[in-house]
Amino acid sequence: MHIVVCIKQVPDSAQIRVHPVTNTIMRQGVPTIINPYDLFALEAALQLRDKFGGEVTVLTMGPPSAEDSLRRALTYGADRAVLLTDRFFAGADTLATTYALATAIRKISDTFGAPDIVFTGKQTIDGDTAQVGPGIAKRLGLLQLTYVAKINEVDPAARTIEAERRSEGGVQVLKTKLPCLVTMLEATNEIRRGAMADALRAARAQIVTWSAKDAGVEDISKCGLKGSPTIVKRVFAPSxxxxxxxxxxxxxxxxxxxxxxxxxxxxxxxxxxxxxxxxxx
Amino acid sequence: MSEPTKAPPAAAGRAATKKELPEHFKAYKHVWVFIEQERGQVHPVSWELMGAGRQLADKLKVDLAAVVIGPPGEAVQHAAAESFCYGADLAYIVADEVLADYRNEAYTKALTDTVNTFKPEILLLGATTLGRDLAGSVATTLLTGLTADCTALDVDADGSLAATRPTFGGSLLCTIYTLNYRPQMATVRPRVMPMPERIEKRATRIIEHKLGMVEEDIVTKVLSFIPDRDSAKSNLAYADIVVAGGLGLGSPENFQLVKGLAAVLGAEFGCSRPLVQKGWVTSDRQIGQTGKTIRPKLYIAAGISGAIQHRVGVEGADLIVAINTDKNAPIFDFAHVGIVTDAIRLLPALTEAFRARLSPHSRDRIAS
Known part of the structure; x- marks a missing residue:
């Protein structure tokens, strides 16, 4: 079983400060972390791999420094890490982000084998949109299970997955076919500590690093700021x-x-x- | 949200891109609200959005339409009829047996096809689990912009939707435009917009649209639905009185003081984000941008400093009371009544004082 987990390196929001005069974000010295919601996705993926065998590939798009988060994911036990980094990706909104990530997942599929499941967290703590998971699914033509509280059963032979999805006022028990995209709800598991062997492996591991061209992006105008239908016109502190x-x-x-x-x-x-x-x- | 337009523009953010709406998008007119209807119930956020949508439509001098998707029958017809009482000029209905339960595949097709056929310029959805699941799929299929969790919606001078939302973990606000794509899509969380007054009105224009999909086309099957136990359901978002605690309580044990006061007041209890992150309280009780937005008549915040992320979730309350030891805490910038003291000591006294005032005995006193 091949599982791809999309993660994002985010600033630790608890430590973000706003400049009192200019109202701009003071980014200096703010530590970065793996988006906490993504860790539930990663642990769910690792549990399925441990049960069925196979590999977990973690994927992120970000600046070169996002390598830190990928190495961290490897220490938890992920098998492979892919960093998608290119100045063309800068300023991407959710639509441009899903274009880049979906392109990279196709390349991962061609290079390392087709994924059975793509996992994401339910949302990030810096963007909070919860749009990227469904966007990737749509672009790859994958079925989607969002806000998953529990994966009841995966049958690799029958190519099916049964999961409990949080909805308003209750839980929907859904059954669908693989391959699919799953966004995991928070507090559904606890990320493992990671074995010493994994920590050693992570330190030495080669991070697969792709530019837009390496990943197979054909239309650069669909990436980054250029490929974003939304524009941020104004950022301000509330009066x-x-x-x-x-x-x-x-x-x-x-x-x-x-x-x-x-x-x-x-x-x-x-x-x-x-x-x-x-x-x- | 208090007049975000008055705030000075900051250096951060992208340069304004020019508006050059492609010719084929110019036919896109009117404001739509997706009416979220499940198991016969319309989610109140849909009516809240009708209120916001009405204002946008009036400014643009266009129609406001409700879009109801679901199984054929009474519930969908009733939801469409109700939408007129909340300001709709017309309603679209996509009714089909395969839409009985929410499933992404069928609902995405229903909404995407309706948009492609009737071409709205603005499409609003509630930022619920259903709305967010659906909005992301529809926007990606249409290759248009989608702004999540807006706290204010407006139309600017050239008719573009100005969607304001918190950013950077709720420390700042930003205004986002979808200049050159249609429809302009936005989601809004429950309780962010006020509930408009329901005015009895007869349903007039209802347009039915066919789904063109059969059960065999849909891979995902709903095996069952397990409703939440009543005791587990928190009515936090729609409660009239809310008592919440923050880090100032000092320990998970002291959170009982918040629950104690809430019980005496017949109130719901909640907390600020750090308490959820520390694992003191479950996430369904979190109040703020990433938790619940509340609009109670009375909100009592104990030991909460009042970060913007919390502020945007409580600003709609009629009366905000803040208890904090730090008289410079940001919560006193938006609370109506403040008391500078230790919540750990005040809460038990307040609970007892309210208990005495609200006892049946004192009710007789008021009645007389």
Whole structure:
């Protein structure tokens, strides 16, 4: 079984700061991590490989420094890493990104064997769009299972997969055919620690590095900023509200009493509403 | 969202690309909202989008259309009829037995074909699991732009859709355009847009469109649907009162204080993102850009500093109360009422004080 896992190297959002004057992102010194959602996809892929045999190829598109995340994926036990890097890919929106990744997956298929499953995380923490998985599926003509909470069964002989997909108000149990694309939901597994042997292998491993041309991109105008139908016209910090919060003064009385008085003073109807809410009317 | 257009343009972001809409896209007119209907229920986000779509259509002086996809029968007809009460000028229906359950293959074909036939300039979908699954497939098939999780939608002077969304992990906002492709697609999360008033209106123009697909064409089969247990369902997004906690609570044990106050108020409880990342609270309780957006009458935030990622999820609340030890915490920039004290000490006192005020005994007092 050959499984491709798409990952993205993202800035650790917990450590992003915005310049107070220019409102621009201060990227310097912000550590990068593998998009946390992608680790659930990677672990799911590794579990299937361990069960059925075969290989896991991790793929990322990004600057040359994205190699760090690929090596990290190898330490967890991935068998092969492919880095898609080219200045032509810069500034890609989700449509241009899926063009590049789908092209690279075709090349992976030709070079290392056709994938049975392509995995992605449900979304990234920097873009948060959840569009790239479905976009890759559509471009490759793969069936898609998004927001998968659990893979119940994969039958490599019958070429089928059964999975539980999170939907509004419940779980859909779906059965479809391989090859397909799966986006994994968070907290569905826990990434393994990785064996010492894998860590040693990762340190020495040759990362397969492809430019747009290497990957077989035929139309460079479909890549990067040029190939993006959306453009970002403006980036800005939200304007502060005109008035700041009214601070509750509790010098002479219990703070809880002072706060409740302030609330009921501001919204006289609130007390009656709270009473009906608290008593379930 | 408070008037993002007033904010100064920043140096970051791409240079504006010129608008040169190809000739064949010029026929694309009107604003569409995809009406998400599953198992007979319309997701409220669809009506919220009708409110936003109505404003866009009025500015553009075009029609607002609802697109309802599902199995033939009462539910789909009713959803289409209801759409007129939420502002639709016309409704499209694609009804077929194979559309009984949501499946990407069939729904993508239904929506893509309808777009290609009737050519809308703007297409809005709810950013639900269904809406995001469908929107990504449709946009890629149509090779057009799709802006996810918008917090504000507007039409600029030359009639382009200006879709604003948080970016960089919710620390900034950006406005995104799809200048030279049609339709311009956007998703909006539940509760981000206010629910428009329902005004009784008779359904007028309903256009039915054939799917042209049979069950044999569809590879994916739905084996079963397991509804969430009622106790597991959180009604956070649509709750009237919400109490939430953040890192200021200091420990997972102290999160019980939030639940305690919520119980007395008959409220839903929630948390900020770090608590989910730390594993203190499950992700369905997260409030903010990557969690739930809420619009309660009363929101009490305990020990939450108020990062933009959290702010965009709560700004629609009628009354925001912030409890924080740091009087310079950003949450006091958008809360209405603030109290500078330790939430760990205030929450139990507040719970007791509310319990006393809201007891049946005090209800008699109000009634008299």
């Amino acid at each position: 502060p509200r005109a008035e700041k919060a009214t601070f509750v003064d509790f010098a002479n009385r219990p703070p809880a009493e002072a706060l409740i008085e302030e609330l009921f003073k501001r919204q006289p109807k609130l007390e009656a509403e709270l009473i009906s809410s608290a008593h379930g009317f």
